[in-house]
Amino acid sequence: MNLADSTQAMNNLLGSEADSQRTLYPYVTGTSVVGIKYKDGILLAADMGGSYGSTLRYKTVERLKPVGKHSIIGASGEISDFQEIMRYLDELILYDNMWDDGNSLGPKEVHNYLTRMMYNRRNKFNPLWNSLVLGGVKNGQKYLGTVSMIGVHYEDNHVATGFGNHLARPILRDEWHENLTFEEGVKLLEKCMRVLLYRDRSAVNKLQIAKITEAGVTISQPYALKTSWDLSAFKNPTAGAEGSW
Amino acid sequence: MSSIGTGYDLSVTTFSPDGRVFQIEYAAKAVDNSGTVVAIRCKDGVVMGVEKLIASKMMLPGSNRRIHAVHRHSGMAVAGLAADGRQIVTRAKSEATNYESVYGEPIPVKELAERVASYVHLCTLYWWLRPFGCGVILGGYDRDGPQLYMIEPSGVSYRYFGAAIGKGRQAAKTEIEKLKLSDMTCRQGVIEVAKIIYGVHDEAKDKAFELELSWVCDESNRQHQKVPDDLLEEAKAAAKAALEEMDAD
Numbered sequence: 001m002n003l004a005d006s007t008q009a010m011n012n013l014l015g016s017e018a019d020s021q022r023t024l025y026p027y028v029t030g031t032s033v034v035g036i037k038y039k040d041g042i043l044l045a046a047d048m049g050g051s052y053g054s055t056l057r058y059k060t061v062e063r064l065k066p067v068g069k070h071s072i073i074g075a076s077g078e079i080s081d082f083q084e085i086m087r088y089l090d091e092l093i094l095y096d097n098m099w100d101d102g103n104s105l106g107p108k109e110v111h112n113y114l115t116r117m118m119y120n121r122r123n124k125f126n127p128l129w130n131s132l133v134l135g136g137v138k139n140g141q142k143y144l145g146t147v148s149m150i151g152v153h154y155e156d157n158h159v160a161t162g163f164g165n166h167l168a169r170p171i172l173r174d175e176w177h178e179n180l181t182f183e184e185g186v187k188l189l190e191k192c193m194r195v196l197l198y199r200d201r202s203a204v205n206k207l208q209i210a211k212i213t214e215a216g217v218t219i220s221q222p223y224a225l226k227t228s229w230d231l232s233a234f235k236n237p238t239a240g241a242e243g244s245w
Numbered sequence: 246m247s248s249i250g251t252g253y254d255l256s257v258t259t260f261s262p263d264g265r266v267f268q269i270e271y272a273a274k275a276v277d278n279s280g281t282v283v284a285i286r287c288k289d290g291v292v293m294g295v296e297k298l299i300a301s302k303m304m305l306p307g308s309n310r311r312i313h314a315v316h317r318h319s320g321m322a323v324a325g326l327a328a329d330g331r332q333i334v335t336r337a338k339s340e341a342t343n344y345e346s347v348y349g350e351p352i353p354v355k356e357l358a359e360r361v362a363s364y365v366h367l368c369t370l371y372w373w374l375r376p377f378g379c380g381v382i383l384g385g386y387d388r389d390g391p392q393l394y395m396i397e398p399s400g401v402s403y404r405y406f407g408a409a410i411g412k413g414r415q416a417a418k419t420e421i422e423k424l425k426l427s428d429m430t431c432r433q434g435v436i437e438v439a440k441i442i443y444g445v446h447d448e449a450k451d452k453a454f455e456l457e458l459s460w461v462c463d464e465s466n467r468q469h470q471k472v473p474d475d476l477l478e479e480a481k482a483a484a485k486a487a488l489e490e491m492d493a494d
Binding site: 087091094095097098100 | 310313314315316317338342346470471
């Protein structure tokens with residue numbers, strides 16, 4: 001009798017009764033998103049891949065979306081959770097527009113909203129399994145921030161999710177500077193995305209770059225990066241370690 | 246029409262011997278005492294205008310909105326008790342977002358009108374609720390084109406080509422009937438609505454008023470929005486000019 005009671009109590013502590021309703025693992029996932037501030041605004045880059053475990057299952061997943069007039073969001077992690085986040089954001093923006101009072105939500109506000117959402121879900125042991133990048137420009141102020149699935153959030157001049165943190169940010173730390181032009185910014189992002197393409201197994205060679213300035217949002221058409229596999233380091237990869245592959 | 250329903254008018258759950266529910270009729274009187282609301286359905290959209298009577302010179306122009314967006318594609322103009330109107334608008338917004346989250350497409354205007362009418366009617370069925378003291382004109386644009394509905398405090402809702410509620414509704418309806426709506430674009434419709442409202446405004450009884458105009462049309466990308474400022478000024482100028490012409494006669 002007592003044992004049954006305590007297990008019931010334990011289950012309730014961990015979440016709602018139907019445990020099958022909690023997020024336990026991600027299924028279709030997107031990989032890194034990289035974002036930088038540049039002279040006129042923010043640039044985000046993400047590929048269009050949705051992996052199903054180790055399979056590169058979907059290759060036209062748009063992981064960069066505009067949010068209202070002043071922001072763009074990039075997501076990595078569970079794609080279905082990203083779609084749910086977009087539904088919440090669309091409703092947020094709709095209600096904001098319906099006020100019709102001359103004000104509109106800026107990137108800082110949207111970032112805060114996302115942080116609250118992610119953190120509160122995490123506290124109920126039912127996280128939205130995403131790492132998000134939120135960038136935008138409002139009234140001349142540039143803003144670039146990130147939120148993780150446990151609610152860790154910060155802003156910086158350059159941010160990335162997932163593998164991007166390990167492979168792209170070191171490049172950005174060396175080569176990012178204030179007042180990059182648009183062309184310099186895109187080249188820098190492409191350099192990061194190329195390294196990710198070489199070294200991240202869940203990257204696909206089809207990416208989009210999103211730009212946001214005071215004037216508005218533009219998300220590029222998908223395109224592929226040029227890769228070079230005849231580098232000598234790739235030619236005989238096991239030269240220094242006979243027997244490995 | 247002014248019959249006293251002594252004894253049968255204390256509760257909305259009481260019929261009079263001649264089959265009327267007096268409380269609902271009294272609610273309609275609250276609507277009749279408010280500033281005129283005029284709406285027309287042109288060939289490419291819907292235009293709604295409100296004669297917003299200004300109670301005090303202290304009020305900031307542009308405050309006390311009478312036309313509210315209900316969703317991207319539709320808006321509501323309210324006449325009568327403003328607080329009751331706010332409640333109806335909130336309910337309509339919630340019905341619209343709920344429909345979209347369940348069915349994945351914006352709520353058809355007909356469906357929204359039915360839901361709002363149903364809600365208004367609800368409050369005429371219980372003795373512990375009072376009827377809404379406001380009438381609502383709902384204008385929207387969905388895949389069946391632009392549509393205009395009016396919901397009265399009794400909970401009836403009809404679809405219209407042109408509708409008017411409030412003080413000057415009789416005169417406004419006469420003016421609307423003179424218009425050839427099927428040939429009119431919303432650009433022209435805006436000017437006509439402004440003329441009608443300026444025309445029915447009673448200078449003697451009510452001093453100042455503010456004109457609030459909104460539209461949903463092809464030109465606004467089928468989104469409900471306030472009429473752009475330049476067109477609003479054009480409409481006001483044309484309306485004032487038309488008034489002077491009438492006075493000159």
